[in-house]
Amino acid sequence: MKIKLKIWRQINAESKGKLVDYSLDNVEEDMSFLEMLDLLNEELILKGERPVEFDHDCREGICGTCGLFINGRAHGPLAGTSTCQLHMRSFKDGETIYIEPFRGGAFNVIRDLKIDRSSFDRIMSKGGYISTPVGDAPEANAVPITHDQAESAFDSAACIGCGACVATCKNGSAALFTSAKITHLAKLPQGKVESRARVLKMVEQMDEEGFGHCTNTLACQVECPQEISVSNIDRMNWEYNKAKILGKGD
Amino acid sequence: MSTFLENSTLFRKVLMALTGLFLSVFLIVHLAGNLQLLLPPDQASIQFNQYSKFMTSNLLIKIVSYVLYLSIILHAVLSLIITLKNKKSAGGGYAYDKRAKVSNWYSRNMGILGTIILLFLIVHMKDFWYEYKFGSLPMDAEGNKDLFSIVVSAFGEPLYVVGYIIAFVALGYHLLHGIFSAFKTFGAYPSRISSLLYFISTGLTILLTVGFIFIPIFIYLKYHIA
Amino acid sequence: MIQQELREQLLDAKIPEGPLAEKWSRYKATCRLVSFNNKKKLDIIVIGTGLAGSAAAASFAEAGYNVKSFCFQDSARRAHSVAAQGGVNSAKNYQNDGDNIYRMFYDTLKGGDFRAREANVYRLAECSANLIDQAVAQGVPFAREYGGYLSNRSFGGVQVRRTFYARGQTGQQLLLGSYSALMRQVEAKKVKLYTKHEMLELVTINGKARGIIVRNLDTGKIERHGAHAVVLATGGFGKIYYLSTLAMGCNGSAIWRAHKKGAFMACPSWTQIHPTSLPQSGSHQSKLTLMSESLRNDGRIWVPKKKNEDRNPNDIPEEERDYYLERKYPAFGNLAPRDISSRAAKEMIDAGHGVGPMKNAVYLDFKTAIAEYGEDTIKERYGNLFRMYEKITGINAYKQPMKISPAAHFSMGGLWVDYELGTTIPGLYSLGECNFSDHGANRLGANSLLQACVDGYFIIPYTIGNYLADDIKTGPIDTSQPEFEEAEQHVIKNLEKLTKIDGDRTTDYFHKKLGKILWDNCAVSRSEKGLLKAIEDIKQLREEFWQRLKVPGTPQEINSELEKAGRVADYLELGELMCYDALTRNESCGAHFREEYQTEDGEAMRNDEDYNFISCWQYNGFDQEPILHKESLHFEEAKVITRNYKK
Known part of the structure; x- marks a missing residue:
C-alpha cells in the first residue's frame, strides 16, 4: 500500500517545529506502525537526510516508551492499543497519516517525536511505593488478600507510564497516571499504611510539574493502552479528600 | 484568598464540585417554587406572590441566598482560574486533532456552557430579581408584590421563550456532566455507588431541564395563545 | 607459565566450603562487612535498571552506599524486564506438591543440562522464597486464590506448581516493585539516577574497575563517572539476532566493552530460543513478540500430519493432527523444556509441516481447554495475551489456534562471574541476564526474573561488601586521572x-x-x-x-x-x-x-x-582469535543424568 505522511519535525525543545510531508510506496499491511517509520528512516538515511527521531523500545506494548499522536489520536485510531501494537492494516491505501509527539505542558519535545516524560518519574519518587526495606520481608501468605482485591489492584498497577492519558486530555492532566499508582497501593493492605501521606505528596508533585485539572471527560481511559479505568481517579480523589480532612498521619 | 485558590488541582475541583452541587440543590428548590406557576391562574397568582415574598423576607433564606451568590461567584471565578491553568498545561495543542471522538462534547465544553448560563443568569436576575427588589411592581389582591403578572407578561414574547429554552438546554448539558463529575471529584469510586450516583445525577438533570423548559412554554401557550 | 598461573587465579569461582545447603549461609556469616558509617564513603555505579539493576541499586542505597544508577531508557521503569510475561519461580511449596529447595535446585540444574555451577544454582533456589515475600511487601499484585492465598501455575521442565504470576505481566509488576524501591532511594538522595545515558567504556585503574564513560543520549555529551565498584546489570544480548523477543535497545555493548578490558565471557553462544513467539510475517519485521510459555499450560501444540497443508486449522480433523510434543515427550507433553520444544518445532517446520503464509509456524490450540474450563476461565488466565495476539495478527485465538514459532530470547551466556558475582576484573560485578551463572545451557521458564531479583536483592548486597571492605580509606575516585x-x-x-x-x-x-x-x-x-x-x-x-x-x-x-x-x-x-x-x-x-x-x-x-566445563573467553585484540579458558564443573551432590522428558 501507499501512504502519505505528515510528520512533526523539530530540532530541539527551544526551536519551533512543523509538519513535514513524506510518502512511502511499499508499505505492507502486516507492518507495525513503527516498522513503517523504520522504513521511512531507512529511505531518509540513504538520501542523506536526518531520520525521524521517535521513542520506542520493547515494541510489544509493555515498556511504555512509544507514544505518538497519530491522526489526531493518542496511539492512533484504535482504543486500548499502544503505538507499537498498531499495524498498518488499520489504515487505508493512499491515506494521509498525521504524526505528532504527545503534547502536554509537562511534556517537552526533545527532538522530532521524542518527548521528555521525566515528570512521571518525579511523581513516582514522591510516594509511588510502599516504604518497605529491601532484603527481608514477612511471609508472603501472612496477610491474605482476596482474589478480587488482587485482581483489582492489578488493574490499577498495569499502567505502563506512556503518557497517552496526558496527551489526550484537553487539560494535559496526569490524573489517570497518578491515580493508578495511588489506587494500586491503596487497594492492598500493605499499601494502606501510608496511603494518606502518599496521595498528598504525589498530587503535590503532579501539580508542581504543571499538569492540569481533571475534568472527568473520560477520554484518558479510552486511549489508555492498558485500559486503566477512570474509577482510579475517583479513588484518588477519595483518598485525597480523606487525607485533607483527616490529616496524613495516624 | 489567593493562597486558598492557589491550592492543589484536586482541591480546586472539590470547591467547584461543592459550589456546583449547592447550586444544583438550589435549582431543585427553585423549580419546585416555580411549579406553582402551573396552578390555575387565580390560585397561581396569589400563591406565587406569597411565595416570592416569603423567599425575600425570611432571614434564614436570606442567609442562604448570600451563600448562593457567593457560590455563583466562586464557581465562576474558579472556573476561570482552572481554565487558564489548563490552557497552559495542555501544551499548545495539535496540528491535527481528532480527540473529539473519545469524549462527550459537553464534558469538554463546560466553560462555554457555563458562560451561556452566566449570561442567562444576568438577564434573568435583571428581569425578575432586580425588578422585584428595586423596580415598582403592582400589588396583587393580597397586597403582595405581583411578580406573577411580570412573569406571565415576560413569557409572552416568543423570542424570550426561545432564549430561555436555549439557556436551559445549556444548563441541562452543564448539569449532565457537572453533577456526576462532582460526585467523582468527591471520590465516589466504588462501582455500585458510582452507578447509583450516575443514575441519580442523570435523572435529576432530566427532571430539572424538562421542568425548567416546560414552564415558559406552558405560560406562553396558556396565557398568550389560548 | 605466568599466563597459566594468572588463569587459575582469575578463574577461582570462590565457592565456599561446606555442604551444598550450608554454603550460602556460611558465606554470609563469614564475609567481610563494611560498617554503616563507612558505607557512605563508598560509591557504586550500577548500569541498567531492570530487575537486577534496580534491585541492586535500591539495596545498596538502603544499606548506605552512594549509588549512581544508569539506564539508556527514558525511565528506569522501561528496562526490558518489564516484558517478561509468565512468572517467577519459588520453592514455597504452597501447593503441597512435594516442592522444596533441593528439588528446585535439581530441576534448574537438570534443565540447564548440568552445565552450571552447583553452588550458584542451589543458592538461587534457596533465596527464591524470600523473593516472593519481598515482592508481596512491595505491593506486587500476584494472582491469588479465592481464599486470599497466593496462586501458582506450572512452567516447562517442571512437575510441580511453583510459578507465581501476575496475569501475563509478571515481569512488569516485579519491575515496578523494584523500580519503586529505586525511586524511593532517589527521593532519599541515596541514588542519583541517570536516565538516557549509555555506558560506552569501563575505566580500570591498577587493574580494578573504577569508573565508566557514558554518553548522554539527549545531548551527546560524554561524561566520566568514578566509583569504588561497577555493577553491570545490562540484560541479555539476544537482539544480536536482530529478530528476537528483546526490545530494540537491548544490547551487549556494556559487557562487550568490559570484556575488551579484561572481563571473561562465558558460554556466549548459549542462547535460549523461545518456542512460543509469533512467527515472522515479512522482511520488514523488527521484532518477534513473545507469547508467554504459560500458554502451554492449557494450549496444545500441533502441526498437520500432511505436508504443506493449506486447510483452515479448524477444518483439519483430530486424526490428521500431530500433537508432536505429547507424542514424543509424554511425561511432560506440551510443557517440555524450551530447548526441546523449540528444536521439536524446528524439526516439524523443516520437515514441511510448518503452517502460516511463510510455513514457519506451528499451532498452539486452546480448543480442548476452552471446552473443559470455559472461555471465561481461559480469558481470566490469559486474556491479555489473547488480546495482544489479536492486536498483532488480527486473529481471534478463542476461535482459531494461535500460530507460534521459535525466536531468540534469553542469553544464558554472558560475563563469567564467580560465586560473588564478580567478573575477572576486580571491582566489576555482573548481575542478572548479562552474566553466566545459574542457568547452564538452558534456562527454565520463570527462572530469569528470579535470577535477576535474587542477584540484585539478596546476593550482591553481601558480596560487594566483601570487596569494598578494602576501599574504605580510598576516598572518592578522581575522574581526572x-x-x-x-x-x-x-x-x-x-x-x-x-x-x-x-x-x-x-x-x-x-x-x-x-x-x-x-x-x-x-x-x-x-x-x-x-x-x-x-x-x-x-x-x-x-x-x-x-x-x-x-x-x-x-x-x-x-x-x-x-x-x-x-x-x-x-x-x-x-x-x-x-x-x-x-x-x-x-x-x-x-x-x-x-x-x-x-x-x-x-x-x-x-x-x-x-x-x-564452562568455556571462558579472554579477549585477544580486534580481529584476533579469542583465548579459551575452562572452568571445570564439579557436582558433589547432584546426580548427573541424561535429561529425559519422555517418561
Whole structure:
C-alpha cells in the first residue's frame, strides 16, 4: 500500500517545529506502525537526510516508551492499543497519516517525536511505593488478600507510564497516571499504611510539574493502552479528600 | 484568598464540585417554587406572590441566598482560574486533532456552557430579581408584590421563550456532566455507588431541564395563545 | 607459565566450603562487612535498571552506599524486564506438591543440562522464597486464590506448581516493585539516577574497575563517572539476532566493552530460543513478540500430519493432527523444556509441516481447554495475551489456534562471574541476564526474573561488601586521572569514526545480515561447517560495516542511528565470539545443539567426559582469535543424568 505522511519535525525543545510531508510506496499491511517509520528512516538515511527521531523500545506494548499522536489520536485510531501494537492494516491505501509527539505542558519535545516524560518519574519518587526495606520481608501468605482485591489492584498497577492519558486530555492532566499508582497501593493492605501521606505528596508533585485539572471527560481511559479505568481517579480523589480532612498521619 | 485558590488541582475541583452541587440543590428548590406557576391562574397568582415574598423576607433564606451568590461567584471565578491553568498545561495543542471522538462534547465544553448560563443568569436576575427588589411592581389582591403578572407578561414574547429554552438546554448539558463529575471529584469510586450516583445525577438533570423548559412554554401557550 | 598461573587465579569461582545447603549461609556469616558509617564513603555505579539493576541499586542505597544508577531508557521503569510475561519461580511449596529447595535446585540444574555451577544454582533456589515475600511487601499484585492465598501455575521442565504470576505481566509488576524501591532511594538522595545515558567504556585503574564513560543520549555529551565498584546489570544480548523477543535497545555493548578490558565471557553462544513467539510475517519485521510459555499450560501444540497443508486449522480433523510434543515427550507433553520444544518445532517446520503464509509456524490450540474450563476461565488466565495476539495478527485465538514459532530470547551466556558475582576484573560485578551463572545451557521458564531479583536483592548486597571492605580509606575516585582521560578519548574517537565513514548502507542493514548469519548457523542447531562459514561471513560483514556504514548527524547531539551503530559494531565482534564458542564445544547440551552430536532418535548427546566445563573467553585484540579458558564443573551432590522428558 501507499501512504502519505505528515510528520512533526523539530530540532530541539527551544526551536519551533512543523509538519513535514513524506510518502512511502511499499508499505505492507502486516507492518507495525513503527516498522513503517523504520522504513521511512531507512529511505531518509540513504538520501542523506536526518531520520525521524521517535521513542520506542520493547515494541510489544509493555515498556511504555512509544507514544505518538497519530491522526489526531493518542496511539492512533484504535482504543486500548499502544503505538507499537498498531499495524498498518488499520489504515487505508493512499491515506494521509498525521504524526505528532504527545503534547502536554509537562511534556517537552526533545527532538522530532521524542518527548521528555521525566515528570512521571518525579511523581513516582514522591510516594509511588510502599516504604518497605529491601532484603527481608514477612511471609508472603501472612496477610491474605482476596482474589478480587488482587485482581483489582492489578488493574490499577498495569499502567505502563506512556503518557497517552496526558496527551489526550484537553487539560494535559496526569490524573489517570497518578491515580493508578495511588489506587494500586491503596487497594492492598500493605499499601494502606501510608496511603494518606502518599496521595498528598504525589498530587503535590503532579501539580508542581504543571499538569492540569481533571475534568472527568473520560477520554484518558479510552486511549489508555492498558485500559486503566477512570474509577482510579475517583479513588484518588477519595483518598485525597480523606487525607485533607483527616490529616496524613495516624 | 489567593493562597486558598492557589491550592492543589484536586482541591480546586472539590470547591467547584461543592459550589456546583449547592447550586444544583438550589435549582431543585427553585423549580419546585416555580411549579406553582402551573396552578390555575387565580390560585397561581396569589400563591406565587406569597411565595416570592416569603423567599425575600425570611432571614434564614436570606442567609442562604448570600451563600448562593457567593457560590455563583466562586464557581465562576474558579472556573476561570482552572481554565487558564489548563490552557497552559495542555501544551499548545495539535496540528491535527481528532480527540473529539473519545469524549462527550459537553464534558469538554463546560466553560462555554457555563458562560451561556452566566449570561442567562444576568438577564434573568435583571428581569425578575432586580425588578422585584428595586423596580415598582403592582400589588396583587393580597397586597403582595405581583411578580406573577411580570412573569406571565415576560413569557409572552416568543423570542424570550426561545432564549430561555436555549439557556436551559445549556444548563441541562452543564448539569449532565457537572453533577456526576462532582460526585467523582468527591471520590465516589466504588462501582455500585458510582452507578447509583450516575443514575441519580442523570435523572435529576432530566427532571430539572424538562421542568425548567416546560414552564415558559406552558405560560406562553396558556396565557398568550389560548 | 605466568599466563597459566594468572588463569587459575582469575578463574577461582570462590565457592565456599561446606555442604551444598550450608554454603550460602556460611558465606554470609563469614564475609567481610563494611560498617554503616563507612558505607557512605563508598560509591557504586550500577548500569541498567531492570530487575537486577534496580534491585541492586535500591539495596545498596538502603544499606548506605552512594549509588549512581544508569539506564539508556527514558525511565528506569522501561528496562526490558518489564516484558517478561509468565512468572517467577519459588520453592514455597504452597501447593503441597512435594516442592522444596533441593528439588528446585535439581530441576534448574537438570534443565540447564548440568552445565552450571552447583553452588550458584542451589543458592538461587534457596533465596527464591524470600523473593516472593519481598515482592508481596512491595505491593506486587500476584494472582491469588479465592481464599486470599497466593496462586501458582506450572512452567516447562517442571512437575510441580511453583510459578507465581501476575496475569501475563509478571515481569512488569516485579519491575515496578523494584523500580519503586529505586525511586524511593532517589527521593532519599541515596541514588542519583541517570536516565538516557549509555555506558560506552569501563575505566580500570591498577587493574580494578573504577569508573565508566557514558554518553548522554539527549545531548551527546560524554561524561566520566568514578566509583569504588561497577555493577553491570545490562540484560541479555539476544537482539544480536536482530529478530528476537528483546526490545530494540537491548544490547551487549556494556559487557562487550568490559570484556575488551579484561572481563571473561562465558558460554556466549548459549542462547535460549523461545518456542512460543509469533512467527515472522515479512522482511520488514523488527521484532518477534513473545507469547508467554504459560500458554502451554492449557494450549496444545500441533502441526498437520500432511505436508504443506493449506486447510483452515479448524477444518483439519483430530486424526490428521500431530500433537508432536505429547507424542514424543509424554511425561511432560506440551510443557517440555524450551530447548526441546523449540528444536521439536524446528524439526516439524523443516520437515514441511510448518503452517502460516511463510510455513514457519506451528499451532498452539486452546480448543480442548476452552471446552473443559470455559472461555471465561481461559480469558481470566490469559486474556491479555489473547488480546495482544489479536492486536498483532488480527486473529481471534478463542476461535482459531494461535500460530507460534521459535525466536531468540534469553542469553544464558554472558560475563563469567564467580560465586560473588564478580567478573575477572576486580571491582566489576555482573548481575542478572548479562552474566553466566545459574542457568547452564538452558534456562527454565520463570527462572530469569528470579535470577535477576535474587542477584540484585539478596546476593550482591553481601558480596560487594566483601570487596569494598578494602576501599574504605580510598576516598572518592578522581575522574581526572589519566585512565579516565584515555578512556574518554577512546570513546570520542570511536564515535567520530562511526559517523565519518559516510558509506551507503544503514546500521539496520548490517544488523539484519548479522542476525541472519547467526540465526542460520548459531541458533537452534549448529554444525562445524556452518560455524566456520559464519565466522568468515561475520569477519567479512564487519569489514564491510567499517567501510560502508552510513550514520547521519554528529555524536554531539541526540542521534539514535549512532546509538544503534555503536551497538551493532559490538555485535559484529560478539557474534564472532559466539561462533567460536559453539564451534569449540563438541557436544550437544541444552540450547547448544550440535548436529554432529545427537542420538539416533535426534536427541542431544552430551559429553560429560570432555566438556564438563564452562568455556571462558579472554579477549585477544580486534580481529584476533579469542583465548579459551575452562572452568571445570564439579557436582558433589547432584546426580548427573541424561535429561529425559519422555517418561
